[in-house]
Amino acid sequence: MATKVLMFGWEFPPYNSGGLGVACLGLAQSLISQGVDVNFVLPKKMDLDYPHLKFIFADSQSFISKEEYQYLISPYISVRAYQEFLATIKAGDFGYQKDLQSEVLKYALLAKDIAQNTPHDIIHAHDWLTIEAGLVAKEISGKPLVFHIHATEVDRTGSHGHQLIYNIEKKGMEKADQVVAVSNFTKETIIREYGIDASKISVVHNGINFHQEKNDFASDQLLVGLQKLKDSGKKIVLFTGRITFQKGVDYLLEAAKLALDYNPNTIFVIAGSGDMEHQIIDRTAELGISDKVIFPGFLRGDELKSLYKIADLYVMPSVAEPFGIAALEALVHETPLIVSKNSGVAEVVTGALKVDFWDVQEMANMISAVLDYPALHALLKDYSHQEVKKISWQAAARKLVTLYKGVLEGV
DSSP states (O other): OOOEEEEEOSOBTTBOSSHHHHHHHHHHHHHHHTTOEEEEEEEEEOOOOOTTOEEEEEEEEEEOOHHHHHHHTOSOOOHHHHHHHHHHHHHTOOOOOSOHHHHHHHHHHHHHHHHHHSOOSEEEEEHHHHHHHHHHHHHHHOOOEEEEESOOHHHHHSSSOSHHHHHHHHHHHHHSSEEEESSHHHHHHHHHHHOOOGGGEEEOOOOBOTGGGOOOOOOOHHHHHHHHHHHTTOEEEEEESOOSGGGTHHHHHHHHHHHHHHOOSEEEEEEOOOTTHHHHHHHHHHTTOGGGEEOOOOOOHHHHHHHHHHOSEEEEOOSSBSOOHHHHHHHHTTOOEEEESSBSGGGTOOSSEEEOTTOHHHHHHHHHHHHHOHHHHHHHHHHHHHHHTTSBHHHHHHHHHHHHHHHHHHO
């Protein structure tokens, strides 16, 4: 009989802000293909077109638009609003509030009925946003709980950051029957910063659906313009992701200045958004390289895939990157890679250059070397492109199936 998994997620493509939703999609599809019965729970109804997946929308009477979702996912949350929501719970008022932590608690309340009415053998919760719901489901059904850590508050802020979020993560890890980390880097963070015993943590690296990432070239104005620059002899260096402390874009910018001093025939594309966006743009002007750096904003879908294809080099300079799915996406499109040593993806990709995020001179040297030496560029491109074919969601799902079996046998 197939193992029945009640899986709590927060986002799902195309309603996703980054790697969490991509990982949930890849894992759910691969688990189902391996005979696991997955009911995937989301906090609000979304217009999703995945015929082979079964979704449960916690708040089935409320439809969330892409615009509302983008508002909701802000990582900067009002502690006061959270405390006010606790007061509304005591008063019995569960009205919709556009505050992330309020939505997290509301999701947990709605999880009670879901756990009571959905047959399942095991509960699987992704990240801090869903662990409260997972804990409620565990309490109601008595079934074991797997807590899947895609990023920690320590990764996001460099400290305990929002103490409430840190406390939620720590409580979830302590009460879960098994913790899954997306890398050994993340496992070590969990042990060091949260005091969780190593024997309770399993590492399941993320993957990618290699063949599904192929696409036709998206010919919007930005991409056409970049292609013209490339055709004229310019080299394109790409970063994609949130422009936040965690992602290390400020270090990339300093390295860009050094690399441009050596080779001004380079264009840097920083695609994304975040709380440091204005700071990074201002710093670009201070460094005198505004004419060499393009900020296209947050991109997804075919536009993002086409951007990978155009780029001569992808740089992931993260201060703390639990994994880094974007790096795999770049490799699928045959884009050579420089990654921070402080990243999970560095554990699974051998055909990439690896650098300390703070060593901007070395980062600049690597950028210049890849762009200036065709033989090095070709070697990184060809080797990594073949290597990424083996880093699949199917492999990750197989590890989870084994983990589920072990957890259920231990109950």
